[in-house]
Amino acid sequence: MQGVGFRPHVWHLANRLGCLGDVRNDGDGVLIRLWAPDSTTADAFCQRLRTDIPPLARIDALERNPQPAEKSQPPPAGEFRIIASATTEVHTGVVPDATTCPACATDIAARSNRRYRYPFTNCTHCGPRLSIVRAIPYDRANTSMARFPLCPDCLAEYNNPADRRFHAQPNACPSCGPKLWLEDSDGQRLDPAALGCQDAIAAASEMLAGGRILAIKGIGGFHLACDATNHQAVARLRQRKARDAKPFALMARDLAVMRRYCTLSPQEAALLQSPAAPIVLLEARHPAPTRAALAPGIAPGQASLGFMLPYSPLHLLLLAHWEQPLVMTSGNRSDEPQAIDNTEARTRLAPLADALLLHDRDILNRLDDSVARVDAGQPRLLRRARGFAPAPLLVPDGFHDAPPVLALGGELKNTFCLLDAPRLILSQHLGDLDEPATLRAFERTLKLYRELFQHQPSRIAIDRHPDYRGSTLGRRLAAELALPLIEVQHHHAHIAAVLADNAWARDAGSVLGLALDGLGHGKDGTLWGGELLRANYQDCSRLAWLRPTPLPGGDRAAKEPWRNLIAHIHTAFGWEQACAQWPALRRLPGLAEAPIPALLRMLDAGINSPRSSSTGRLFDALAAALGLHTKEIAYEGQAAMELEALARTDWNIPGTKGQSTGDGYPFARLHTPEGIQLDPTPMWQALLNDLSHGVPPARIAARFHQGFATALTDLSLDVAREQGLDTLALSGGSFQNRILLTSVIHQAESAGLRVLSHHQVPANDGGIALGQALIAAATNPLTTS
Structure with a gap:
């Protein structure tokens, strides 16, 4: 990773050990030519190179090649040197932007320091990187700092290997820097x-x-x-x-x-x-x-x-x-x-x-703030952007000879991924591509990354949904570049992403994948969103799923929770029969003015009501039943998030082993020729009974969470035994629900399953480009996933 002060670190280390030679950046990383007094010193140098590195540095591989005797050269005269970067094929990356280090924070707070209260203070250990870079190598001329010539004092720091601002590309002070x-x-x-x-x-x-x-x-x-x-x-x-x-x-x-x-x-x-x-x-x-x-x-x-x-x-x-x-x-x-x-x-x-x-310092690359949380004892990214992108992930074992792949992600919370073995470069969070300005930003950022990393894909991976904007762009690119196009099923990509997040080897076998989210285009042409899959990087088969329920109004159901409530109740009992048994249904907030008769006719006729196994829409229906944004939500996931927040007020210990103070609601299983369906009808019956008897909404929300987590885990355990699998992989945006995630992990691990979950990339659609890239690399271009 360039821009982390690695060359001055090498310079200090070589001089301390009495070595001669030089170090430089090139497209392959850092190249060191070392003449050590003896083999013991050379060994010590390599050992300390790995263990004593700058704060932002990361060594993915260290290749050591002794100079052949027949090509032996005399050691260079003078001291160990830092020499100019070489422009070659790019295989290194740009380090992410980093928070101000303690030394720079001290500088801006000290009245005697020439950088007192200077808001653009930085060094090799901190400051902007991706946000100001336009090309590799990461040198000042290739950043938005090129327009600010260094003053004599800053230039002296920049050229002094003993200074922590040696080759700090954004280095500046009030005399010469941005204002x-x-x-x-x-x-x-x-x-x-x-x-x-x-x-x-x-x-x-x-x-x-x-x-x-x-x-x-x-x-x-x-x-x-x-x-x-x-x-x-x-x-x-x-x-x-x-x-x-x-x-x-x-x-x-x-x-x-x-x-x-x-x-x-x-x-x-x-x-x-x-x-x-x-x-x-x-x-x-x-x-x-x-x-x-x-x-x-x-x-x-x-x-x-x-x-x-x-x-x-x-x-x-x-x-x-x-x-x-x-x-x-x-x-x-x-x-x-x-x-x-x-x-x-x-x-x-x-x-x-x-x-x-x-x-007046230009921001060349937009970077939203990253979002993270500690769940089940582990830090987990919910949005990967500033501070993390574009730091690469390493491909799992078995992919080091993989072809280069460009994967274009999904429609919402979009990221894209460049696979260039051994690196997987996941872009920063770009947003929802249904917003035209975000789509334009996506295209600009994609162009930048391809130029920045000199990426030449041999195949392109997209989501198989026919109308996603990223997929449309991928089809166009594949046609223009005459490249194979791999269409990847949405939930297969989710499971492949969590496998990669946990360094699951290509030949490590299949896992049982539990993918829960809003929806994705299924292999059978229906909309999936609550799936239990047997999956590896090459293949994916559906074993069980949440019972499909219509989405009345199609996309409008994702924004109006009342539609999902009506659809779930009508599917389970019939709306009029349910209202006769539970009169409180008619009095729910937001339903009085809802066009329920028209919606029921739509459901009965199957008009604009695609069936979906969506977990997200089940959460929306529950939220509507409890009066949470029954009519309309203001942002994606609002109803589900507030349902979780309500449940947590009744949750005994909101951590790994937390439980509601009441029993969880039951779910049933329907066995079909294609697989098992998890049926929420018994849950709705118990919930509506509680609602009619005045049970507090927080208790109802908690009982739903506990029952759903238990039903999912029990089903996973039974299917895993039947399939001979010992690993459960969890992915999809619904696993950003803390109660659901921690409960499933605790119950599954207590029963003996190994559980894989997300850490480095989001469980939501911000991670699926990673899964798409590896599936495409493992797929014969003549077939699709």
Whole structure:
């Protein structure tokens, strides 16, 4: 990985051991030519090269080739040297952007330092990387810092191997580097002195304290920020951003501030303080603090808060004196890509913000904040972006000779993947491709990655859904480049992704895959979403699934939970019969004005009502039954997330072994010639009985979660025994539900199954490009998965 200070590390090590030679970057990585006094010293050098590396460095392989005696050359004169990079075929990567290191944080806080309060301070151990790079090798000329010539002091640091800023490509100071300023929403620059402040950052802090909303240009894009304890400011931000309910991310000065609002485990603290500095979902403290309480509009209906620490000098300076958090949400209107340049921000964000904090260092590559959580004792990524992308994953054993593959992912939470053995390069989170601006950003980022990594695919992998935008682009690319096109079934890709996430070897055999999500195009042409599969990288067969239920209105069912409730009840009992037995159904919030007779006619006639085994729509139906957003949701997954949050209020211990204080609802099994269907009819009967008897909604939500997790695990255990399998692989967006994930893992492992789950890539559709790439590499191009 270039840009991590590896060459100066080699230089220091060689000089300490009395070795001669040189080191340079090239397309293959780092090339070291070493003349050691003896073999013992050479061995020590190689050993310490592996064990004592810079904070951001990673060694995937070390090849050691002794110089043949017949080609022996005399050792070079003088000291060990660092020499210029060579331009060759690219096989290395760009390190992800990294949070400000402690040494740079000290620099900007020290009045005697020439970088005091300089918001673009960095070194080889921290700062922007992917966000500013346009080509490999990662040298200053190939970044957006090329327009800022180094002053004599910075140049001396840059050229001194003993300095921690040696070849730090974004190196700069107030004399030669980027500049920061504050302007109002009309584009007029504001004078910090006129506001009684020493600089633009101090003025921005004062404006935030006064209840203003600011657009702030950061590392990978803009944020919209306000005081998280100011109820009016948060409400204005929601109204302006057209984001009614989706939780806002928060940034706090330090862990002590976070602990006033959340519980914080050592693992969560370590994740927050890691070089990636992601947003981490933390359990909200109850009761909330009475002093400086968060505005109720921060995360409505949720039990968790998304917190991050300041990860750039600008953020460190901005929050230095804040005893409460700031909202730090993406700089965009709802569902649009994050703004990244000043002109765009003046157009798109000025109507949303009272002022803009801008700078003149270009952001070349958009990077959203990564999102993570600790579940079942393990850190897990929910969104992989800043701080993680484009760090490569290594291909599992058996794929080191795999052909290069371009995999284009899915429609929602899109990422794409370049397989270039031994690397798997998964892009940053790009968003939902049904938004035209996101689709354009996807195409630009794909072009950049192919150029950046000089990737020449020999085959292209897409989701087999006929209407996904990424798949349409893949078909066009395959035709233009005359390459084989591999169409990969959505849930097979999910299971292959979790196999790769756990380094499952190509010849390690099949697993039992449990894929639970919203929906994907099934092999039989129907919509899947609750599948039990026998799978490896080459093959996938469906063994069991959630009983299919119609989606009345097609795509509208994903946005209007009441449709799923009616469909589930009508499928199980008949709607009128159910209402006669459980009159409370007719009184559910949101159903009084719903066109139920028209919907029933649609269901009975099979008009625009495709059948689906979707887990996501089952969760939506449950949420509607409990009055959670019965009519319409404001963002994807809202009803299911609030159902989980409600269940957790009745959950005994919200961890690996947590249980509801009541028994779980039962599910039945229907045996068909094609496989086993998990039937929720008994669950609905028990739930509606509880609802009629006034059982608290939290208890009902918890009993559903417990019963569903148990039914899934019991079914998996029985099928695994029947199939002779000992490993259960969990994937799909529904496994971002903490209760479901931890319960299934605990029950399956207690029964003796090995369980694979996601860690490095998201369980949702943000990970399927990884699975597509490996399936395509393992597939004969003349066939499809």
